[in-house]
Amino acid sequence: xxxxxxxxxxxxxxxxxxxxxxxxxxxxxxxxxxxxxxxxxxxxxxxxxxxxxxxxxxxxxxxxxxxxxxxxxxxxxxxxxxxxxxxxxxxxxxxxxxxxxxxxxxxxxxxxxxxxxxxxxxxxxxxxxxxxxxxxxxxxxxxxxxxxxxxxxxxxxxxxxxxxxxxxxxxxxxxxxxxxxxxxxxxxxxxxxxxxxxxxxxxxxxxxxxxxxxxxxxxxxxxxxxxxxxxxxxxxxxxxxxxxxxxxxxx
Ligand SMILES: Nc1ncnc2c1ncn2[C@@H]1O[C@H](COP(=O)(O)OP(=O)(O)OP(=O)(O)O)[C@@H](O)[C@H]1O
Ligand SMILES: C=C(C)CCOP(=O)(O)O
Numbered sequence: 472x473x474x475x476x477x478x479x480x481x482x483x484x485x486x487x488x489x490x491x492x493x494x495x496x497x498x499x500x501x502x503x504x505x506x507x508x509x510x511x512x513x514x515x516x517x518x519x520x521x522x523x524x525x526x527x528x529x530x531x532x533x534x535x536x537x538x539x540x541x542x543x544x545x546x547x548x549x550x551x552x553x554x555x556x557x558x559x560x561x562x563x564x565x566x567x568x569x570x571x572x573x574x575x576x577x578x579x580x581x582x583x584x585x586x587x588x589x590x591x592x593x594x595x596x597x598x599x600x601x602x603x604x605x606x607x608x609x610x611x612x613x614x615x616x617x618x619x620x621x622x623x624x625x626x627x628x629x630x631x632x633x634x635x636x637x638x639x640x641x642x643x644x645x646x647x648x649x650x651x652x653x654x655x656x657x658x659x660x661x662x663x664x665x666x667x668x669x670x671x672x673x674x675x676x677x678x679x680x681x682x683x684x685x686x687x688x689x690x691x692x693x694x695x696x697x698x699x700x701x702x703x704x705x706x707x708x709x710x711x712x713x714x715x716x717x718x719x720x721x722x
Contacts, residue, residue, distance in 0.1 A: 475638025476514045476599060477710065479507075480628050482644035483522025483609070485703040486560065489645075489674040491523050495556055499703070500563035503643075506707045507604075508567040513710060514599050516631060517571070517606045519560050520624040525553035525609065526675045529621045534611055535585070535677050538618035546619050549611045550577050557608050570603045576610040576627060583615040587626045592634050607631075609678065623678035625687040632696050640691065640698035641709040642684065647702045648717035649681065658719045661689055688720040697721040 481503060488494035507515065521529075529535065532545020557573045564571035579591030598605045609624040625642070632640045648655035651667050659667070664685060671680035679686070688698045701709055701717030708715040 474514060476516060476635050477639040478516050478518065478628055478632055478637045478641070479706070479710070480624050480642040481517060481519040481560070482642065482703070483520030483524070483526065483624070484645035484672065484674070485643060486519055487522030487524050487556065489522040489526075489672065489676075492527055493524050493552060493555075495524065495559045497559065497563070500560060501567070503703070503706060504563040504567040504569060506710070507564065508569050509707075510710050515604050516595065516599060516635075516637075517560070517564075517604060518624040518627050518631070519556065519606065519608045521553045521556065521609045523674070524556035525549055525621075526677055528552045529611065529677045530675055534619060534621050538614075538620075543618075546611050549621070550575070553608050553610060557606060560608075561606050564604065564606065571606050572598060572603055574605050574607045576607055576612055576622065580610070580612045580622065580627070581615070582612050582617075582620050582622055584617065585614065585620045585622075587612070587622045587630050588615075590627070590630050590634070592631070595631070596635060621677050623683055623687070625678070625684045628698075629687045629691045632691055632698070633694050637696065639709075639712075640696060641706075642688075642698065642700045643703040643706050643709070644700060645703065646681075648700050649685065655716060656718050658721060659685065659689075660692070660721060664689065685720065692720050692722045695722060
């Protein structure tokens with residue numbers, strides 16, 4: 472049996488209506504939870520994005536420009552928006568029989584100039600050993616130079632993948648992979664990415680959309696860990712180690 476840790480990011484674009492405001496897609500969550508519940512042998516850590524539960528709040532309070540007395544109210548508002556989504560993700564998993572528990576990065580992670588520099592991992596590893604699925608998320612965290620900042624779920628994925636030497640890293644989103652002229656690019660490296668046009672998200676996104684994701688995953692590839700981007704409907708294929716028709720980011 473493969474006992475390596477698998478990291479799965481559920482994009483905010485698939486667990487919320489990213490164009491809406493705070494709209495959680497409960498039907499989609501139930502579907503994903505069903506797929507995960509059918510694979511109890513996996514040692515899984517889930518990280519989800521914020522979608523419309525956090526990005527609009529972070530933008531409204533200008534969290535990425537730094538936090539001081541004038542906008543500090545945005546820390547609680549933004550965190551609560553994404554914490555509500557986290558509770559919905561955990562509830563969907565638990566309703567399907569997955570022993571999932573929510574973990575808020577605000578409590579155990581710290582950044583400097585927008586970059587995640589430390590994250591409490593001992594408890595996460597121990598939960599996985601117990602057969603429990605930790606569910607983290609992009610969040611507002613304290614920042615040494617900015618007071619506080621937003622770190623994406625993609626940054627957390629990168630950090631955990633390196634810290635825990637994850638065996639497999641997958642990011643499920645609302646597109647089939649990284650697209651070039653409408654077609655999926657099967658593999659990306661630092662060399663080939665220069666020829667591609669990769670943008671942000673069409674919706675409110677303070678963490679850089681697909682461009683931000685690729686930057687994190689290329690940094691992960693530099694550490695020798697490859698990652699997979701695929702459409703949410705191919706999550707079962709990724710978890711089973713089958714072809715997901717998406718993009719592999721590698722060194
Ligand atoms: N070359 C590209 N290939 C694929 N998607 C792209 C490209 N350029 C820009 N995008 C946009 O990136 C979006 C996916 O990134 P996004 O950050 O929204 O994903 P997510 O991880 O699901 O969401 P979140 O960041 O809220 O967790 C796509 O919906 C698309 O609009
Ligand atoms: C906006 C917040 C709170 C987190 C952003 O995480 P992401 O959706 O993974 O980019």
